[in-house]
Amino acid sequence: MFNMDWTGEYVAFIVFSAVIISGAVFMINFTKVVHMVVSLAAVFIGIAGMFVLLQAEFLAFVQVLIYAGAISILMIFGIMMTKHGDREAESKSRLHKIAAGIGAIALFGILFYAIRQTEFPAQEQPLHGAEDNAMEIGKLLFTGYVVPFELVSVLLTVAFIGAIVLAKKEANE
Amino acid sequence: MLSSYLMVAAILFCIGLYGALVKKNAVIVLLCIELMLNAVNLNLVAFSKYGVGASLTGQMFTLFTIAIAAAEAAVGIAILIALFRARGTVNVDDYDEMRR
Structure with missing residues (x-):
């Protein structure tokens, strides 16, 4: 490595x-x-x-x-x-911080070990569509991924309307 | 080269996790979650270039992840603002009704 x-x-x-x-x-x-x-x-x-x-x-x-x-x-x-x-403000307890740090470092240790141990097989072919990246992505988006693409657009609309409704000031409460 | 990218993503993910657990301001906790999502995106794009069957699928996946993350950030901020209006604080330690 x-x-x-x-x-x-x-x-x-x-x-x-x-x-x-x-x-x-x-x-x-x-x-x-x-x-x-x-x-x-x-x-x-x-x-x-x-x-x-x-x-x-x-x-x-x-x-x-x-x-x-x-x-x-x-x-x-x-x-x-x-x-x-x-x-x-510094009021979270020291114990809490140390526990969180140990947890994060332990997770990193596991990931480090896993990455070092894994043998990544050799590539079969290099990435095609690397030049004209935007065009290739556009083609894929409108052929193979049309349904998820439309679903994401619906989800974004719903999420942003929901955000507006949530953040709106409530009428004279 | 692939394992170097994976290592950077792992470091970033762990820093994001630590921040999400330790930070007290709710906006920063939300940002740390975005950091973890970004680490995952980096993994996806690295595999899309250096993986066995290198293809654009990883990049498509990342595109959808970014869209979902944007929606998540908007809704999260809206909830935070509503919560701040109701409680007058953004300290995550003060949101403890369920514990009392």
Whole structure:
């Protein structure tokens, strides 16, 4: 795993993973809520870079639009509408934090062991449709995945109407 | 190369899990769940390039996951705002009616 030559992809991978992991760790350590959201936006952009490395350009742009754009802004609005300049109060018990940390590290240990132990078989053929990625995805979306695509559109409509109804001010209660 | 991507996704997932368990602000808990979803998306796209039968199916799956995650975030924020109006707090430790 660690014995690979220094190709351009590898260097870019190192840079993006550094952005992703440092953003996530900063998110855990910051005390101001808005700073946490901004560092998570960095994580989302790093993941978009990873998608470009994995020849999923369309997904990379979707990631930037939806995660780094829409969801970050939505969360910032959520913070604005709940409490301004809120600081993360330190009152969760130390025991709770240690237990959560041990749980997360144990899960990572299991995943690490599983990934190292697994023999990934060699590829049968390289990814086709890597160039013209957006066109290939569009073709698939309107041939093989029409039904899920339409279902997702219905689900999004229902979810957003539901969100509006939930967040609406209740009439003079 | 595949196992490196899987490792980054695993690290990201564990950080998201830790944040979701430890953080007190409900907005941040929601964001940590998005982080975990993103780790899973990274896995799907990595397998779509380096898996045995490399195809665009993994990317399609990721597209649908992103759509569901967007809906989840919108509904989650709406519930949070309604809850904040009712209770005047976003601290997840204060939402404990079911325990009392």
